[in-house]
Amino acid sequence: MRRFLTLVHKEWRDTRALSLVCALLVPLALLAAELGFLDWRGDFAGAYFVPGVIALYLAVIASDLVAADAATGRARSYAMLPVRPATLWSAKLAFLLVAGAAFTVWTLAVTTGLYAAFAPQDAIDLLGRELDHMRTTPLLAIAAVVAATVMWSTVLERGFAAVGAALVTCAALVGACMVVGSRNAELLPEEGVMRGAAYILPALFLAISCLTFVRGPVHASGTLRRLVLTAACLLAVFVPTGAVWAAVALERLHVEPGDPELRVQMHVVSSDGRFATLIAQKRHRDASYHVWTLNLETGQVVALPGRRWNFDWFDASWGDDGLVRLWTQDAGPIDDALRHEIDPATGRILRTRSYAQLRESHETPRRRWLQRQFGEDVDVNGVVHVWPVTEQGTRRSADARVIHHGRPNATWAYVSPGSGRYVSVMDSGSQTIYECATGMRIDTVGASRPRSVLHWPGGGSDDRFAIRYGEEPAMALVDLETGRETPVPGGRADLRILDDHRVLTHTESGEITLLDLTAGTSRVLYAPRRD
Amino acid sequence: MSSDDPVIEVDALHFSFGGYGRRGPLARLGRRDVLRGVDLSVPRGSVTALLGRNGEGKSTLLRLLTGFLSPAPGRVRVLGLDPARRAAAIRRRVGYVPDTQELPRWMRVADWFRFLEPFHPTWSRDEERALCSRLELDPQAKVSTLSKGQRAKHALVAALAHRPELLLLDEPFSGLDPIVRHEVLTAVLGHLRDEARTVVVISHSIADVERIADRVALLEGGRIRLSTDLESLQKSAVRLAVTLRDADAIWAPPGHPASERDGADVTLTYVDFHPAYEDALRTDPKVLGVARLSRDLEDVFRAATRIPEEVLPCAAS
Numbered sequence: 001m002r003r004f005l006t007l008v009h010k011e012w013r014d015t016r017a018l019s020l021v022c023a024l025l026v027p028l029a030l031l032a033a034e035l036g037f038l039d040w041r042g043d044f045a046g047a048y049f050v051p052g053v054i055a056l057y058l059a060v061i062a063s064d065l066v067a068a069d070a071a072t073g074r075a076r077s078y079a080m081l082p083v084r085p086a087t088l089w090s091a092k093l094a095f096l097l098v099a100g101a102a103f104t105v106w107t108l109a110v111t112t113g114l115y116a117a118f119a120p121q122d123a124i125d126l127l128g129r130e131l132d133h134m135r136t137t138p139l140l141a142i143a144a145v146v147a148a149t150v151m152w153s154t155v156l157e158r159g160f161a162a163v164g165a166a167l168v169t170c171a172a173l174v175g176a177c178m179v180v181g182s183r184n185a186e187l188l189p190e191e192g193v194m195r196g197a198a199y200i201l202p203a204l205f206l207a208i209s210c211l212t213f214v215r216g217p218v219h220a221s222g223t224l225r226r227l228v229l230t231a232a233c234l235l236a237v238f239v240p241t242g243a244v245w246a247a248v249a250l251e252r253l254h255v256e257p258g259d260p261e262l263r264v265q266m267h268v269v270s271s272d273g274r275f276a277t278l279i280a281q282k283r284h285r286d287a288s289y290h291v292w293t294l295n296l297e298t299g300q301v302v303a304l305p306g307r308r309w310n311f312d313w314f315d316a317s318w319g320d321d322g323l324v325r326l327w328t329q330d331a332g333p334i335d336d337a338l339r340h341e342i343d344p345a346t347g348r349i350l351r352t353r354s355y356a357q358l359r360e361s362h363e364t365p366r367r368r369w370l371q372r373q374f375g376e377d378v379d380v381n382g383v384v385h386v387w388p389v390t391e392q393g394t395r396r397s398a399d400a401r402v403i404h405h406g407r408p409n410a411t412w413a414y415v416s417p418g419s420g421r422y423v424s425v426m427d428s429g430s431q432t433i434y435e436c437a438t439g440m441r442i443d444t445v446g447a448s449r450p451r452s453v454l455h456w457p458g459g460g461s462d463d464r465f466a467i468r469y470g471e472e473p474a475m476a477l478v479d480l481e482t483g484r485e486t487p488v489p490g491g492r493a494d495l496r497i498l499d500d501h502r503v504l505t506h507t508e509s510g511e512i513t514l515l516d517l518t519a520g521t522s523r524v525l526y527a528p529r530r531d
Numbered sequence: 532m533s534s535d536d537p538v539i540e541v542d543a544l545h546f547s548f549g550g551y552g553r554r555g556p557l558a559r560l561g562r563r564d565v566l567r568g569v570d571l572s573v574p575r576g577s578v579t580a581l582l583g584r585n586g587e588g589k590s591t592l593l594r595l596l597t598g599f600l601s602p603a604p605g606r607v608r609v610l611g612l613d614p615a616r617r618a619a620a621i622r623r624r625v626g627y628v629p630d631t632q633e634l635p636r637w638m639r640v641a642d643w644f645r646f647l648e649p650f651h652p653t654w655s656r657d658e659e660r661a662l663c664s665r666l667e668l669d670p671q672a673k674v675s676t677l678s679k680g681q682r683a684k685h686a687l688v689a690a691l692a693h694r695p696e697l698l699l700l701d702e703p704f705s706g707l708d709p710i711v712r713h714e715v716l717t718a719v720l721g722h723l724r725d726e727a728r729t730v731v732v733i734s735h736s737i738a739d740v741e742r743i744a745d746r747v748a749l750l751e752g753g754r755i756r757l758s759t760d761l762e763s764l765q766k767s768a769v770r771l772a773v774t775l776r777d778a779d780a781i782w783a784p785p786g787h788p789a790s791e792r793d794g795a796d797v798t799l800t801y802v803d804f805h806p807a808y809e810d811a812l813r814t815d816p817k818v819l820g821v822a823r824l825s826r827d828l829e830d831v832f833r834a835a836t837r838i839p840e841e842v843l844p845c846a847a848s
Contacts, residue, residue: 002649010646013637073633079599080629082622082650 003083007091008098014068015061019099022057027110029053034118042123045111046130051138053107055145058100059166062149063159065092066213070157089213093206096150140198145170147202147209154209155229165230169237173201193248197241208236265289267512269296269504270318275344276504276512277316277324291316291326293344294512296504296525323350536611538697538729539573539596544605546591565591567753569605573746578730580740580761582832583750589733590630592750593699596731597627610696623651626690630701630733632682634674640685641670644692651693659692665721666714680711687718700732704739712739719743737829749835757802757835768831769804770824773797775817782818785811789834798824800834 012019030049038044066089069075078088108131115124148166156162177194212229266279278292278301292301316326324342341351503515504525512525546566565588573579581589594600596609598618607614609621634643640663648654663670666684677685683703690698700719704712719730720743734740740747740761747764749757757764775782778795786808788799801808812821 006646006649010635014635016637073631074635076629077632077634080597080622080627081647082619084619 004087004091004094007083007088008095011065011092011095012099015064015095015099018060019057019103022060023103023106026053026107027114030111030114034114040115040119040123042115042119042126043130045115046127047133047138050107050111050131051142054100054104055142057103058096058142058146059149059163061099062096062146063153063162065096065150065153066209067153067157067159067162071159085214086210089210093150093210096146100146137198140195141170143202144198144205147205151205151209151212151233154212155233156226169234172238173241193244197244201237201241204237204240208233264512266316267294267504268316268318270322275318277318277326277344278512279316279326291324291342293324294525296514536575537572537608538575538577538610539571539731540606540608541569541571541592541596542606544569544571544592544595544607546588546595546600546605548591565753566595566605569750569753569755571748571755571758573729573731575729577746578732578744579746579748580744581731581733581748581750582735582740584836587750588753589750590701593627593701593731593733596699597622597625623653623693624696626693626695626698628683628686628690628698628700628703630705632686636673636675638674639670640668640672640674640677643674643685643689644670647689647693654693656692658694659688662688662691662718666718680707680715683707683711683715684718687715691718696728698728698730700730700734702733702735704734704736716743737832741828747832749832751836757832764802764831765826765828767802767804768826768828768834769801769809770826770830771799771801771809771812772822772824773799773812774819774821776819777817780817782815784808795819800830802831802835 030045033049034040034045038049066075069078079085081088112124112127112131115127119127145166148169149162152162152165152169153159156165212233264278264280268277270276274296276294276296278294280290280292294301316324319325319341322344324344326340326342328340339352340349342349505513505515511527513522514525515522544566545564545568547562547564569588569592571592581592583589591600595607596614598614598621601615610624612621614621638646644659648656662668666688668681668684668688672681674682674685687703690700698719703715703719707715716739719732730743732740732744744761746760747757748755751757771788773784773796775795775797782797784790784797784799786801786803786805788801788808790800791798809821812818
């Protein structure tokens with residue numbers, strides 16, 4: 001231990017001057033930034049200044065951790081010590097950890113101290129919240145960059161180049177995620193995998209650094225050897241990362257009916273009551289949706305083959321022509337809605353129509369996106385009609401009959417409006433509901449611009465029952481005549497009321513049950529596999 | 532390890548710089564073979580001078596002995612240990628003075644000693660102080676301000692203060708002025724006088740070698756061409772000046788000397804001299820006269836690089 005501490009102390013002496021200068025610069029830089037342009041707001045300091053300063057300091061120290069000794073020839077002197085190279089490397093890493101922890105504490109103390117002295121209370125609170133958030137993602141990002149810097153410092157033996165290479169490496173990894181995610185969100189690893197990678201990648205960088213150091217602690221490498229080592233390191237980082245990623249993505253892309261990971265988000269019953277459209281999503285992630293049809297008589301599930309959908313809002317209905325109508329809309333800057341007409345037998349998209357602010361729009365970027373996504377299935381130039389919601393819609397929030405369940409936290413509910421009747425239960429009053437003959441529009445008050453959300457209630461014309469979404473029990477049917485509630489058992493996620501007082505329900509796990517309110521019976525139509 | 536065992540044993544040692552892996556298509560890429568089957572045995576208590584031209588691999592051999600580098604293939608034992616596996620244990624018992632040594636600029640002379648002390652359980656501060664005093668080395672001087680001679684002294688103190696069983700010196704006298712050279716030599720000799728320790732020294736100064744070494748080994752072409760004790764070498768090495776009757780005559784001397792001819796004057800240097808050679812020369816009708824020259828070890832070593840390897844004294848001798 002004494003030898004190890006001696007080595008750690010040597011590292012401290014090597015960087016003492018730099019560390020002290022950096023420590024002194026922290027309060028000066030913060031004061032200059034706050035007095036100059038930040039004006040003691042708290043958010044910037046907590047979100048960017050503190051993590052940035054810590055990352056900068058650690059990157060500077062890490063960049064010279066190995067490179068400085070190699071470049072000055074001191075590595076040969078240290079390599080002659082009667083200790084294993086792994087011990088030398090471990091001492092360097094231990095110093096980096098200790099120095100990083102100490103500098104982090106110092107930076108936090110300086111920042112909070114200065115804020116306590118000069119900033120208003122709300123800025124201090126904001127700073128505290130931002131610093132609290134720093135415990136997760138920013139620290140992991142700093143760890144990854146610093147570990148990559150250590151790796152490249154060992155391989156390239158040049159401090160400045162090590163920082164640059166580390167930034168490029170991390171940016172390449174993140175950029176690859178972003179590019180792949182923009183093309184197909186399904187390929188992005190789940191949050192847990194991403195978080196695991198954030199822990200594993202620094203360990204991988206450090207392992208490569210250790211291996212390189214142990215194998216060549218003495219000589220400064222030649223250009224050719226550095227090139228080969230660089231290529232080997234890149235392979236060591238990107239090949240396993242890509243392999244794990246590919247394995248995860250392939251596993252996720254493999255979706256079939258009955259997959260226990262599928263979470264049914266919605267089902268819509270056809271007008272004849274024989275089929276239901278299911279919209280499902282992989283559990284625990286914000287990924288693509290899968291659309292299926294279910295034969296209510298036989299329980300047979302027909303997948304829409306090869307389809308994965310990416311949208312923020314969706315709804316489905318059955319048309320009189322026996323086609324499934326899938327309504328989708330993204331919350332992005334292009335917020336036109338899309339209506340896809342899908343043949344349930346083949347899964348082919350027969351026609352896609354685009355609406356901007358509930359009006360048909362032929363020329364939108366969405367069109368090009370659609371062409372990429374759906375290829376030959378797209379027919380955005382087909383004859384479509386314009387929804388007259390804006391002109392003919394009637395504001396109904398004022399005269400909507402409010403049903404009190406005794407549960408003030410309920411959000412809102414509706415009955416399927418075969419007769420055109422809507423009932424809403426408003427909690428916050430922040431939404432305005434417009435009604436029209438064929439749909440409903442909801443505008444969120446206070447939004448920077450109106451965001452149209454199409455709702456196409458599917459199946460059923462009975463308006464006797466309302467669906468109440470609550471906390472416990474999770475869901476209940478409300479008899480609008482008597483006000484009596486009928487709890488829907490089993491933690492159902494959603495239900496639809498059919499014409500004949502039957503209720504089709506589904507759970508998040510995908511189990512679909514048909515309840516007969518008159519007979520008081522229930523029948524499980526579809527259940528996912530239990531792996 | 533018994534006291535009679537050699538301190539250093541090297542068998543068929545090979546080493547190459549560069550190359551990527553020991554086998555495979557990239558193994559020869561950029562590879563430079565340095566050692567091609569070195570055999571060497573260094574007895575305990577001896578002072579062995581390792582000689583050879585620049586770039587022959589003398590420093591590389593010392594680094595292999597200390598586990599700095601890994602041989603491929605070959606067998607090396609230092610103090611009975613394998614440097615490739617027990618490098619740390621060997622370095623604890625070995626003092627090594629490299630040809631150059633870079634240290635942090637913030638360090639003072641004593642800082643480096645304090646830094647080294649925990650790594651060597653046998654470190655003696657008394658020895659350290661005595662050596663510093665003998666070599667007139669200021670412990671408070673910054674290492675960045677030391678002259679070349681002072682650096683050599685500094686490295687020597689660091690190598691000797693833990694009383695190593697084996698001292699490896701890589702050109703410790705190179706570039707030193709005569710006074711500093713004398714001081715360093717005296718320190719090394721003092722170290723040898725105190726206890727029967729083993730030293731391997733690389734030097735290009737034959738005078739220094741003659742002063743401290745009792746064995747010599749000549750590294751040439753990646754192999755040890757000559758390995759013998761200095762006394763035997765001095766006995767078996769003879770230089771003769773031969774005058775031929777005809778400056779243009781084709782003539783071959785007896786034995787396998789290294790010869791330098793300038794017309795009728797020929798200088799022969801025998802490493803494996805036998806009196807019969809001199810008799811043969813004196814009775815040779817082409818030879819006008821034969822005279823013995825003073826023995827100059829430098830010429831002997833230069834000759835040893837030119838004569839057939841089989842006539843050279845080997846390690847076993």
